[in-house]
Amino acid sequence: MRRATLSTLLTLAALLAPLAPSTVEAQCLPTSERDAFVAELAAAMRASDLTLPELYDHAANRLGYGWRGDDRSGRSVDALANAIADRLRGAAARPTGIDEALATMPDPGRGDLPAELQYPFRAADMTMAESLEETRRYQDAARGAQGTPNEREASRRRAISMNDHRAIGGVVTFNQAVRRPNLDVGTVLREFWFNHFNVSGRDVPWAIADYQRAIRRAQCSTFRELLLASGRHPAMLTYLNQRRSRAGQINENYARELLELHTFGDDRFLYYTQRDIVGVAEILTGWTVTGTTGATLDPRFLFRGSLHDRSAQDLFGAAPRGVRFTLPTGAAGALEERPEALIAYLAGHVATRRNICGKLAMRLLGARPAAVVNACAADDVWGEEGDLGAVYRSILTSEEMWSAARYGTRAKSPLELIVSARRAVDAPDVGTPAGIRLGLGFTASLGQPLGMVAPPTGYHDVPANWIGASSLVLWNQHVFEHIGTSRVDMVVGPSTARETLRGGALDRWVADRLARFTGAELTAERDRLTGRFLLELGLPRDAAMRLGHTRTALARPDVTKSGGLARPARSVIHAILTNSRFLRK
């Protein structure tokens, strides 16, 4: 059978892209605010003690997944501030071309399967209806095949289909992090919000990809709208069972997490009580999923008034710091407004503001300074509903964000670690099923199974959860087994005869350079070469990165062979990527 090649599909996608309907998502940075934001951001950077390369490195790690490419021309504080503004402006837009390319990536090992199953990442570009249609069909075929000769094959196909859809959340996240341009604020925020409003691909395989897209679309609107986008999405309605909650038979799961995790972030019952959880669950009855049966599927949110508990509510007044919220008995024709009123109350609550501003500050600047959190939570930034664009801008323009005290102080997450290394060396296997599975396997082995975290807490953004002796061993093992020098280019030679070297040629060039020196001159040459590699990898040439085992990598006995240095370029790159400084952001 002839197959469409990836490049053909990409070309076609690029041709069709201009015809696609314009996006309607809100802007994190309205045109009217751009100049003021850039000026404020540049001022905060200029007030920093960080050097220009350090500012770029800091931005690449905190507002992206590490630097990729060696373009250092035109660098300045103003250029950096403008680049961040551009990224922030498009933060809610779905990246073009990346998911489509992923969906058309065949797995050569699946030749015996039906055509659609030969593309393991096809769900990256499926609608929720298409995803539900496929998983439902294979599920039904396997359930009904019992006792027939088809049974074993039907079960196998069902398992493969289900696994592909379950994994797609992590696959998309990893692939976007690796392949997107530098300073990808949109993907960082989407990863943050998806983790905040976590659902697991294990529970909602058919909805996970669409849920991630819905989160991104809403991440530049208001927090109230983001709460609704999450809570009313079929993925969340299913994951926490809200879709089956009804008057006389409530399910508290979503109500509990809405208060404990999504809004107040309060697990000490300062702002609510157990009775309030029941009351919130009663108000939310009627939120359910429809469109999952029939010939044409269209899974979506539906408010079913017949399932709604109309009883009057008087909530939160009994908690130590609770702020009372009341609702009269529901009147016919206005029932759907009751849960929406509750969501609006929660979005404007002081505990919600502090929780969200604190978590965002931790993600973006690596700490929760009171001044930053208070400024973000204030009325002139948060507003009534949580103006998310203003919230992000408030944190990004704080002097704390660019303080030298925040630079290189926080351990990278497993995702940030493996992606930043692969971006630095432009690893050749990132665009293959094997490379993607390798990345997902690594993050999962360090406690961050992307898109598959089971609890509603998501993964805890606490380095102690993944940095330990065993994780460092795993990282070293990963670097030495999977990261080479085949894509690290270095321009060498006199200005009249420059050439670009990589792989074995680069190793020989480094060995020749070192062979010319001895003693103190050799040490100085090692330092110079290490600096060159750091430059090529887009990393700052600070002392922490140059000294220690990075510096000595070029003289380690285990790289000598027959009296000469074997693969010294590879050795120094490995030393850099396993340097404790590289593990921090």
Next chain:
Amino acid sequence: MLAALCAAMAGCAYEAASEPEPADFDPAQEAAAIERSRTDRAARAEDAVEDWLEAHPEDAPLREELVAWEREQLVVDDLSEGSFSAVRYGFGREQ
């Protein structure tokens, strides 16, 4: 979108309805199995609503709506095996 892209291309994999099946896989049996599953699901929805109405006879006027809702939820139930919620909350927390 992928299906739309493929529809415009000769020989696209997604258009390959003629992909040969394994010798022992019978598409007619597969179609029958899918039909059996869906019939069974419809019966389960009817049973679940009958049980509910026994305890809540005041909801009898909603019978058809409840059956449709139950059928929609059963599809999702069937695709969400091993739901996390049962593990986290146990049976006591779901009322």
